[in-house]
Amino acid sequence: MKKNGVVSRLLLAVMFLFLYAPIFVLIIFSFNDSKSTAVWNGFTLNWYVELFQNRAVMSALRTTLLVSVLATAIATVAGTAAAIGFYSMRRRSRTACLAVNNIPLTNADVITGVSMMLLFVFVGQGLSAFSNWLNGLQWVEDANLWFDFSFSLGFGTLLIAHITFDIPYVILSVLPKLRQLDPNLAEAAQDLGATRFVAFWKVVLPELMPGIVNGMLIAFTMSIDDFVISYFTAGSQVSTLSMVVYSMVRRQISPEIKALSTLMFVAVLILLVIINLRQARQESAAARRRHAAARQP
Amino acid sequence: MSKELIRLQDLCMAYDDEQVLDHLNLYINDQEFLTLLGPSGCGKTTTLRIIGGFVTPTSGDVFFDGVRINDVPPYQRKINTVFQKYALFPHLNVFENVAFGLRLKKVPEKELRQRVMEMLEVVSLKGFENRKPDALSGGQQQRVAIARALVNRPKVLLLDEPLGALDLKLRKDMQIELKKIQQQVGITFIYVTHDQEEALTMSDTIVVMDGGHIQQIGTPEDIYNEPKNAFVADFIGESNIIDGVMPRDKVVKMYGREFACLDGGFAENEPVDVVIRPEDIDIVPVEQGQLVGTVTSVTFKGMQYDIIVDFRGFKWLIQTTDHSPVGARIGVKIDPDGFHIMKKSQYSGMFGDYSSYSEEYDELSDAEALDAEEDTDAQRREDGYAE
Numbered sequence: 249m250k251k252n253g254v255v256s257r258l259l260l261a262v263m264f265l266f267l268y269a270p271i272f273v274l275i276i277f278s279f280n281d282s283k284s285t286a287v288w289n290g291f292t293l294n295w296y297v298e299l300f301q302n303r304a305v306m307s308a309l310r311t312t313l314l315v316s317v318l319a320t321a322i323a324t325v326a327g328t329a330a331a332i333g334f335y336s337m338r339r340r341s342r343t344a345c346l347a348v349n350n351i352p353l354t355n356a357d358v359i360t361g362v363s364m365m366l367l368f369v370f371v372g373q374g375l376s377a378f379s380n381w382l383n384g385l386q387w388v389e390d391a392n393l394w395f396d397f398s399f400s401l402g403f404g405t406l407l408i409a410h411i412t413f414d415i416p417y418v419i420l421s422v423l424p425k426l427r428q429l430d431p432n433l434a435e436a437a438q439d440l441g442a443t444r445f446v447a448f449w450k451v452v453l454p455e456l457m458p459g460i461v462n463g464m465l466i467a468f469t470m471s472i473d474d475f476v477i478s479y480f481t482a483g484s485q486v487s488t489l490s491m492v493v494y495s496m497v498r499r500q501i502s503p504e505i506k507a508l509s510t511l512m513f514v515a516v517l518i519l520l521v522i523i524n525l526r527q528a529r530q531e532s533a534a535a536r537r538r539h540a541a542a543r544q545p
Numbered sequence: 546m547s548k549e550l551i552r553l554q555d556l557c558m559a560y561d562d563e564q565v566l567d568h569l570n571l572y573i574n575d576q577e578f579l580t581l582l583g584p585s586g587c588g589k590t591t592t593l594r595i596i597g598g599f600v601t602p603t604s605g606d607v608f609f610d611g612v613r614i615n616d617v618p619p620y621q622r623k624i625n626t627v628f629q630k631y632a633l634f635p636h637l638n639v640f641e642n643v644a645f646g647l648r649l650k651k652v653p654e655k656e657l658r659q660r661v662m663e664m665l666e667v668v669s670l671k672g673f674e675n676r677k678p679d680a681l682s683g684g685q686q687q688r689v690a691i692a693r694a695l696v697n698r699p700k701v702l703l704l705d706e707p708l709g710a711l712d713l714k715l716r717k718d719m720q721i722e723l724k725k726i727q728q729q730v731g732i733t734f735i736y737v738t739h740d741q742e743e744a745l746t747m748s749d750t751i752v753v754m755d756g757g758h759i760q761q762i763g764t765p766e767d768i769y770n771e772p773k774n775a776f777v778a779d780f781i782g783e784s785n786i787i788d789g790v791m792p793r794d795k796v797v798k799m800y801g802r803e804f805a806c807l808d809g810g811f812a813e814n815e816p817v818d819v820v821i822r823p824e825d826i827d828i829v830p831v832e833q834g835q836l837v838g839t840v841t842s843v844t845f846k847g848m849q850y851d852i853i854v855d856f857r858g859f860k861w862l863i864q865t866t867d868h869s870p871v872g873a874r875i876g877v878k879i880d881p882d883g884f885h886i887m888k889k890s891q892y893s894g895m896f897g898d899y900s901s902y903s904e905e906y907d908e909l910s911d912a913e914a915l916d917a918e919e920d921t922d923a924q925r926r927e928d929g930y931a932e
């Protein structure tokens with residue numbers, strides 16, 4: 249029995265070592281006062297300073313933040329609306345929609361990325377052909393017009409891709425809140441003089457808020473974190489942070505990358521901790537409420 | 546007092562193919578305490594939701610003060626609701642819950658504050674303004690729900706089993722409290738319950754419903770003393786319901802014997818249901834009894850004994866303050882005003898027979914279980930006549 253305990257604890261330690269050793273090595277050597285990843289030469293913050301002076305990195309940081317914030321905002325609104333739509337469906341169609349919603353979550357990122365890229369290229373070429381056709385028309389020429397609907401991969405397609413893969417996460421965090429919602433709440437508000445819209449705004453939305461915020465945080469984390477889908481959909485002009493890391497690594501493993509990776513790791517870690525703490529708090533609050541309700545006659 | 550406020554006319558409601566309300570006709574007076582009473586699933590909540598405007602009837606009209614309001618949305622009706630599970634807004638404290646309706650109407654802050662505090666005083670919840678609903682007991686939440694509705698000064702308050710979640714003691718207190726509030730604010734209450742005792746104590750008018758039909762409308766006394774059919778007789782209080790015939794006015798014949806009663810107006814030898822309330826039966830010495838039977842069970846109920854007496858295979862429930870031991874031969878006597886004669890209805894033979902007596906006899910009769918036993922009961926009854 250006791251031996252068993254020792255063994256399992258050892259296994260656990262080995263597992264954690266495998267999981268986190270690479271990151272710890274990375275973090276430690278991002279403060280190393282030499283380019284080596286083998287010999288410790290003393291502590292320095294130089295790599296971090298250099299990082300912030302690197303134009304490519306800074307521009308990628310801006311792109312990443314901008315695309316993540318925009319995608320999160322749009323996905324939060326769209327996902328919440330979709331969740332409410334799903335919820336008000338009949339059971340059969342709701343199950344079907346949920347299954348469709350879950351597919352992108354389990355799908356390999358490469359597939360999502362490649363298929364989106366192909367779609368964007370396809371639509372882009374189609375639109376450019378359409379513009380050419382329009383411009384060839386007599387009345388267009390007469391009216392002295394010039395159409396150009398064509399587009400290529402860039403910030404726009406990157407944003408659309410991020411919105412697309414963020415939405416399912418928002419839906420998944422809002423749905424449980426909808427299920428917990430007392431269906432009489434909205435009616436009670438209407439009964440007291442609220443229109444349907446006001447009832448939703450003043451009573452339903454505040455009840456869904458914790459779920460919406462959770463979904464928002466998860467979507468933001470996913471956007472910051474994403475490499476594969478961005479890589480395929482951003483085109484050659486725009487880069488996110490993870491894409492910069494990738495392209496720098498292909499040249500050489502510079503200490504700057506270690507610093508950048510460390511910062512990204514810490515940022516995502518903080519977000520995950522916040523999400524988990526929020527969820528744990530909400531669950532214990534819900535349990536308390538259930539407990540209190542059960543005690544009351 | 547007797548001005549008509551709400552009228553339901555030929556109201557029908559169907560969900561999918563299930564007919565939930567079947568040609569309901571009902572009018573409700575101003576300042577009346579009207580109770581919809583009936584077993585689970587009979588359409589009480591549906592009726593209330595139609596009056597509140599949350600569902601549109603399949604056909605029929607709802608009139609309020611003479612105006613048809615079928616198409617008026619809930620937020621424009623001068624009607625407020627206390628929901629079955631209160632539906633308090635969890636993210637708002639007690640004060641804001643109660644103030645919700647007034648804020649929507651843009652009532653000035655000073656007046657709002659005053660009206661909310663007044664209303665909290667009426668439901669004795671002063672000092673709880675800053676609590677969140679989940680930090681209140683069931684009874685307190687229920688009173689917040691009432692205050693939240695009443696503060697808007699509606700003309701009608703709809704209450705859907707508002708005491709359903711409370712324990713017996715609190716229920717009794719709140720029944721008195723609610724009645725007091727109703728008289729104090731002087732508005733119409735439409736109250737839903739499946740508890741007959743609650744209905745009898747609180748109401749001016751009771752509407753007994755079953756299967757989407759109104760079975761009887763009347764004052765509590767009417768409903769109790771003059772039930773229209775076996776369903777009402779059984780649902781309101783305990784009753785013995787016996788097959789009989791009316792040979793002529795003021796005489797009813799059961800078990801081959803004639804008894805004097807007060808009812809009349811039936812065809813000659815018309816088969817009827819005879820209702821005898823357990824407390825209207827007097828126990829007398831055998832030689833003075835109109836009927837003689839054997840005591841088969843005695844239950845002490847605090848105020849009285851519940852005695853089951855076997856009359857040649859047919860069992861009656863008798864409530865009396867005198868103790869008679871099990872196995873004793875006793876006579877019973879029923880005064881003419883103790884017989885309530887009802888026309889035969891679809892409910893005849895379904896209720897009021899204590900030959901299937903069990904410990905739970907005073908619970909709601911389970912129609913299905915009764916159906917299964919009907920054959921044997923009928924058989925036994927016929928045996929009783931033959932002897």
Ligand SMILES: Nc1ncnc2c1ncn2[C@@H]1O[C@H](COP(=O)(O)OP(=O)(O)OP(=O)(O)O)[C@@H](O)[C@H]1O
Binds near residue numbers: 561
């Ligand atoms: N939204 C709905 N969809 C389908 N059927 C419904 C719906 N609401 C109610 N019903 C049906 O209508 C019938 C009457 O329901 P209602 O809620 O009015 O009963 P009730 O008298 O209030 O019962 P209880 O005492 O259990 O609350 C029931 O058979 C119920 O199944």
Ligand SMILES: [Mg+2]
Binds near residue numbers: 589
């Ligand atoms: Mg109901």
